[in-house]
Amino acid sequence: MTEPAPVYASGVDHERLTAQLRFILEVDKLKRILRRNLLVDGSRRENDAEHSWHLALTARVFAEYAPQGTDIEHVVELLLVHDIVEIDAGDTFVYDTRMSASQAERERVAADRIFALLPKDQATYARGLWEEFEARLTPEARFAKAIDRLAPMLANWHTDGGTWVQYGVTKDQVLEKVRIIAEGSEALGSYATALIEDADRRGYFSRK
Amino acid sequence: MTEPAPVYASGVDHERLTAQLRFILEVDKLKRILRRNLLVDGSRRENDAEHSWHLALTARVFAEYAPQGTDIEHVVELLLVHDIVEIDAGDTFVYDTRMSASQAERERVAADRIFALLPKDQATYARGLWEEFEARLTPEARFAKAIDRLAPMLANWHTDGGTWVQYGVTKDQVLEKVRIIAEGSEALGSYATALIEDADRRGYFSRK
Ligand SMILES: [Ca+2]
Secondary structure: OOOOOOOOOOOOOHHHHHHHHHHHHHHHHHHHOEEEEEOOOOOOEEEHHHHHHHHHHHHHHOHHHOOOOOOHHHHHHHHHHOOOOHHHHOOOOOOOHHHHHHHHHHHHHHHHHHHHHOOHHHHHHHHHHHHHHHHOOOHHHHHHHHHHHHHHHHHHHHOOOHHHHHOOOEHHHHHHHHHHHHHHOHHHHHHHHHHHHHHHHOOOOEOO | OOOOOOOOOOOOOHHHHHHHHHHHHHHHHHHHOEEEEEOOOOOOEEEHHHHHHHHHHHHHHOHHHOOOOOOHHHHHHHHHHOOOOHHHHOOOOOOOHHHHHHHHHHHHHHHHHHHHHOOHHHHHHHHHHHHHHHHOOOHHHHHHHHHHHHHHHHHHHHOOOHHHHHOOOEHHHHHHHHHHHHHHOHHHHHHHHHHHHHHHHOOOOEOO
16 A cells, blocks of 8 residues: 655644545556456557546536436546445456456455545545445436446447457347446437447347 | 447437537547656556546545535536546646647647537536636636646655656746645645655755
């Protein structure tokens, strides 16, 4: 772990600021956690930090497709922290069933460590955001998850099938993820369905 | 420019969604715009997209150091879009006075092109966010800019002086940036001052 500079700022609670800095420095590591999907131009794999930025911005642009009453600023908050546990747990490819089995436990242990770096009140709040995202019990969490599932589909479509082709993913497997999108946003679910039909016509899915 | 998939989603305004997708795909390029500073672990240069994510999260963690009444969710919004113009204009190193002279004009032209990809109402709104950030006339913009100035100082301190050493930056040059931090947040200005004094003791600044 990276220890903050040993300096004292006048008029600031030193212990509290140090805990906040420890968290801020620690999450820098999210920039080195690579996802399976490529950037839209196909040049390299995407990392979790830039992915989280892209999702937060996409949520704002697509705000009108969230169910009425959805708090978009809260969606953004969820997306900013949603992948932080992957600093310890790593990115689990959504079509990797073997890794997905142990994912929940690995991510819980990671959350225990990383969010606890913050001062207690903020640690509880930030961990709550992550749990809310995972549980998908609020419209905000469902919309955030929909954006998270749609983004790699866009990247795959624009990189000749991307991870669908690379890992031999079937159309049925992808349609399961489309269902998660539709649960967060009817309009985006409809778009994802159309996109997957087109991807199927282009032969991007495995027939196995 | 990357053209969205030619697919039609039922019950969605096709033209509007296509414009939104065009913007979302275009800003993917921010992931390839490199800044001068390194990641906190020194492993490579930081890109603008992951930088924007880190700032947005840092703004939330440091919310209590913003002047009373500051709308932190608006700060986050400003930070999510603040570097998008660099897709065309490139990153301008804050201590590069030659490039800084032409920066405003290059960034204005970039804003004209990139934000205009969005549907008109959203284009106006998003461009307004960028202009607000640049003008620093609101507490939200001043706090956002403070976070933007503090982040590379943290990275430099943790990478043995980083760009300060690499480019022979003087303490006076850095103290000018500290002033911008103090204008956005008294507490963070105080912390930045202490950090720079410590960096000076460590010999990270040029004496020229
Ligand atoms: Ca993930």
